[in-house]
Amino acid sequence: MPELPEVETIKKQLGKYLVGHKILSVDVRVKKLFPKNQEKLVGAKIKGTRRFGKVLVVDLDNGFSFLVHLKLTGQLIYSGGKVKNQPNKFTHVVFDFDKDANLFFNDSRKFGWIKVEETSEVEQEAFIKKLGPEPLRDLTLKKFQTILTSSRRPIKVFLLDQARISGVGNIYDNDALWLARILPQRPANSLNAKEAKKLYLAVNEVLQKGLKYQGASDQWYLTAEGKKGSYQDHFLVYGRQGKPCLNCRKEKIRKVRLGGRGTYFCPKCQK
Numbered sequence: 001m002p003e004l005p006e007v008e009t010i011k012k013q014l015g016k017y018l019v020g021h022k023i024l025s026v027d028v029r030v031k032k033l034f035p036k037n038q039e040k041l042v043g044a045k046i047k048g049t050r051r052f053g054k055v056l057v058v059d060l061d062n063g064f065s066f067l068v069h070l071k072l073t074g075q076l077i078y079s080g081g082k083v084k085n086q087p088n089k090f091t092h093v094v095f096d097f098d099k100d101a102n103l104f105f106n107d108s109r110k111f112g113w114i115k116v117e118e119t120s121e122v123e124q125e126a127f128i129k130k131l132g133p134e135p136l137r138d139l140t141l142k143k144f145q146t147i148l149t150s151s152r153r154p155i156k157v158f159l160l161d162q163a164r165i166s167g168v169g170n171i172y173d174n175d176a177l178w179l180a181r182i183l184p185q186r187p188a189n190s191l192n193a194k195e196a197k198k199l200y201l202a203v204n205e206v207l208q209k210g211l212k213y214q215g216a217s218d219q220w221y222l223t224a225e226g227k228k229g230s231y232q233d234h235f236l237v238y239g240r241q242g243k244p245c246l247n248c249r250k251e252k253i254r255k256v257r258l259g260g261r262g263t264y265f266c267p268k269c270q271k
């Protein structure tokens, strides 16, 4: 699932390409992905893009915005000017812009969605309102330490809870815990101050790395330019089961399921 670095990359690129474009039409081919209010977008110009956790917001000049959640397999692909892309069999919504540009919403599993909202109401949306503080934005070390003390759930599962901390998904969660040398199974409130600080710095570091490489394209994710990110070439522990640990070079990375998600760790380095 696209996480903070992936959605942020899309947000930045769409900000660059879409701003100033006028929406001429919206062709919804699979209704459940974009059930209503498409007509509110037609004729409006794009003003800017924002991101809340994993939700992308595109603001228009007519008082409306549209919100996009890519869920597991969604892609937002721009085509226009020098950026050439084509729709495919997974293209379920097509935005037609002036100056011969398009935006394709592709989604093989069809779990993603698009929703129209008044711009002034966006931050009141239930799922945006309930998002916890975000690393690299408003999650301070102090807040992080306080949040950790509130739960006995495994730290790995806890970090995925968007209501506690927003933007961290499974890839960066696994890599951050490995980088901080903390076992994913540890109860969140068992971390001491030193460990919490190490993990805080590790979360920031892996997300920054994710941004630098424009996200991880190990599965469906593509940038808005239709290109792959390259963080998957720099995974620290995620997806490395059976391979030697990149730290101790001895122990093999183990994979277990924790809270229903693939969890990777080095039993020797992570404590």
Ligand SMILES: [Zn+2]
Binding pocket: 245, 246, 247, 248, 249, 250, 251, 266, 267, 268, 269, 270
């Ligand atoms: Zn190791």
